[in-house]
Amino acid sequence: MRFSDARVCLPNLIAEEIDREEDARALSVLARWMTGFSPIVAVDGLDGVLLETTGCDHLFGGETAMAARLAERLTRTGYGHRIALASTPGAAQALARYAAAEGAPQILPPGAERAGLEDLPTQALRLSPEAATLLRRFGLTRIGQLYGIDRKALARRFQSRRAADAVCLRLDQALGLRAEPMVPLCPPPEYQARQPCPEPLTQGAGLEAGLQQLTQALCADLSDKGVGARHFVFSAFHSDGQVSEASAQAARPVRTPEHILRLFREKIGTINPGFGVDLLLLEARRTGPMDVGSRPLSGDLAGSAMDEIALSALADRINARLGDGTVSLIRCEARYAPDKAERRMPFTGELAPAAPAMPAGEAPRPVRMLDWPERVDVIAQVPDGPPLSFIWRRVMRRVVRSDGPERISPEWWTHLPDTDAKPAPLPRTRDYYRIEDAEGRRYWVFREGLYDDGRGQMPEWFVQGLFG
Amino acid sequence: MDIATLKSKGLLRAVSAPPVAAVGFPFGLGTRGLHEVAEAAYGDRAAMTGFVLTAARPAQAGAWLWITQTKFAGDLGLVPEAALRQVTGGAPPPRLSLTARTLPDALWAVEEAVVSGAVSLVVAEIEAADFTATRRLTLASGRHGVPVVLLMPPTCEGATAAATRWRISPRPSAPNRYDPHAPGHPRWRAVLERCRTAPNAAGTVFDLEWNDETLSLGVVSGLAAGPAAPCPVAREAIARRKAS
Known part of the structure; x- marks a missing residue:
């Protein structure tokens, strides 16, 4: 019946589009809930849920009792349902869709698939619409009729070999002659x-x-x-x-x-x-x-508080309350750019390996490092010299003393010309200065680029960090 | 035979070392108990961080936990590992950091870390801590032996249960021996505003200088006066602030 015909019969009929997305979500929620009955559950098509009940039915007092329990729970939840239980997924699906009725679950004992599926229509085999139509045209309407037909003779009637194979495969799967693996919704827990x-x-x-x-x-x-x-x-x-x-x-x-x-x-x-x-x-x-070690007898004997187990227990508790990944560890990386030389990583229970030895003659590093360098307006005495005064965060700061430059070059090897892709332009060289203003506050500023490096734009100044 | 007899015979002794009397600088900062360090004005956070990194030396070797409220981490970023490495002379303690969005979360994390006893020092950058919070943390810190340092903004005022409260401002750095135009060793002015362990010391002004070659924090001999002595002017200022 078409919708216009239906509306003639029932004038106040309301039509709504099927919300497939919402249906799928509801079905997956239902399937998730079914894991209460069996750990292996799969969603079957748009309207079915498949449960592997092997070894689970005795928990509910047998297959009949389990089906009854399932039906009772589904009825209480408000879902219409048809339940079938068989030794193969194919047979169970065929029975559920074409033989079972609400309140009358079909339970097929093992080995009885041949007899049980005999009277069902051939569509029950999960065939493509074309294959189902073709079978119907041949006069093969029941699954039982397929049993006696020679496989080669059946294949010859189909245009393509693939369609014939699909029919044979589905029939074999339903009868348990070929295996049909299930893809569970969530992997069964160990x-x-x-x-x-x-x-x-x-x-x-x-x-x-x-x-x-x-x-x-x-x-x-x-x-x-x-x-x-x-x-x-x-x-x-x-x-x-x-x-x-x-x-x-x-x-x-x-x-x-x-x-x-x-x-x-x-x-x-x-x-x-x-x-x-x-x-x-x-x-x-x-x-x-788990690494199980004997614990020290007393807190004093523990000596170092490098108790990684206690530390990770603390990190777990903090993460549980403030969100996963809150507790982090700063790891050093061998990079030239100071803002990329350290990276925050979530703490995974292991402290960093021994810190790399301090490079000899390393210039002082600031005690606060801004997340991103902040652009500043600078007045410098000579183009390549340190700033005389600069405006950072809307405050004019007069530079009294300065030290530098410490020249940090970009990592050219990360910007090698590639064969096909155009490489990102090489960052400009940075000249870092340690400067102090009239109030004694110490900054780490840098000029990105040189005046004569031929890169077009004028160099710009940034604040990278603050010294103690 | 009761415990007192055993003790008198020397058969029983306390395993823990007797508590060190915190009477001299830095009055137990980073060694035991809860301490507050505050900026003198907005913008002195870097000086305050430098002071804490150089002055706090926990008694036990162990991991540090550095807690930052998100607003401060977003303002000035975090303390890089390189700074800690330079301040400790190449052997930085392992350090876990965490950023907490709200003040209650940050205070909860401090207490949790202290109670767990898994860390040797907790440093927390938070916006405020009232008397109840500091009292609670002081008790926890005393019971579990984990020192706590709170880094506070300049608005930190009023009653506190912390052992000390310091107020830090930067000073022009020491003259550089090799280049008169370059900044030298960093200097800070640390005012000990409150001190429970040595009440007489409250109001003392320390002009400190960090020597990054010898890794020592020294008192700068004043321009006119000798070594660090209680500065009467600052005392009066504090008295005025308390009164107002």
Whole structure:
């Protein structure tokens, strides 16, 4: 029926466009929530979710009970659904789309695919529309009719070999003769602890108690295997089909329950139990071996406070509250330009290797380095000399003493002419001066470029940093 | 046999070293307890940073934590590793830095670092710290033995629980022996505004000079007077400021 026909029958009909994007998002939320039933879940097309239930059904009391539980939960959430369970993804999809009905889940015992799919239409095999039409024209409307046909004879009827192969492949996949790998929505975690709640939790305190138990269980598991993890994800599965997550990261592998709980303390408040939470899940990701050393007997024996473990624990706690990557480490790099010689890197649990030896005769470096050099207006006595006075941040500063220049050349090797791409123009040479104004404030200024370097524009002056 | 008897027989002794009396310069700055260092006027932050880098020498070797509120980091940037390397003579302590957006976040990070005991010095550049905050940090610092230095803007006034409050302004640098037109060793004027450990020293003015060859912080012999003596003028100024 076309829309105009429908509107004749029902004049107050409202039409809305399908919002595929929103549908896909809702489907992925639903699929995420399904991980409460099985760790391996995949989204199937625009309207399906595929669960690998191997080894999970006994947790719910068998396949029938699991299907019933799933149906009950979906009904409560308000989703229409058709559930089918079979040994192959192809058979399960065919059954769910063409045989099952709401409230009547189809469960096919293993090995019964041939008989179970016999009466389904051939479209159930996930064929392309052309292939399905062609099969219908041949009079092959049921899957059962395909069983007896010789494969070569079937292939001959199709124009292209590929279309014939697609039909055979789909048939074999549905019958379990060829493997069909699943691409899970999120990779199954190596280590996880789960806590189903007989009665939905509606209080934040319940979540915290649950998290505490899960952390204990997960850490016991991790220490049995001798590993730690750097990323923990706590998921709360709501009874209304939503999943809330909180994650905590550590700079180095950890498995101390107190520390992990401490990291989650700031985040668990963001989980609103809403209408109730009926499953809690804690996953450990990015696992790695832990270096376990004996601890010094007393704080005095520890001697150096270079306790990297304590430092990274501190960094974890600060990062958990102020945002990941807040705690950083300044690493030195072998660069000419002073503003590029140091880089801030997030602290990853390891302090910098021993600092490079101080180059002999290194000129004094400022105690504050501006993030970006700031342009200043300068009056200089001679073109190539230090400034006499300059205006920085709208204040005129009269220079009393100056030292320099310290000439820092650009790194020509980073601007080599390339074969195809035009290289960025080489930065100009910088002449750095250490100057002091009448009030005793000391600046590090530089003139970018020389007057006779033939680069066109006049050189410009910048403030790079301040001396103590 | 109780503990007192054991102690008297010399069988039991305190493992920790007895606390060093902080009576001389720098009155425990960077060694123990909480200290406030403030700019004398806007624009003296670099002088203040230089003073803290040169005067603060933590008793224990260990990592430093440098906390900066975002507004100060955006204004003047961070303290580069090269400066720390030059000030310590090529052996800088490992240093973690972090920028905190708000004052409560920064103060929380200071307390967290002190309580953890994983660092040997915490330096925090924050916009303000009231009496409650400084009292809290002083107690934490005393309990866990991690010194704290707060770098404050010139608006830092009023009651504080910190052990000392310094006010730093730059001075024209020392004459350069090799080039009269070049700046020499940096000099600062450090006014000890408050001092809990040595109340008599409050009001002392130190004219300091950092010698970057011998890595020593010395007192400049004044132009007219001898070595650093309490400056009566500054004392009066402080008394006036307190009264007003």
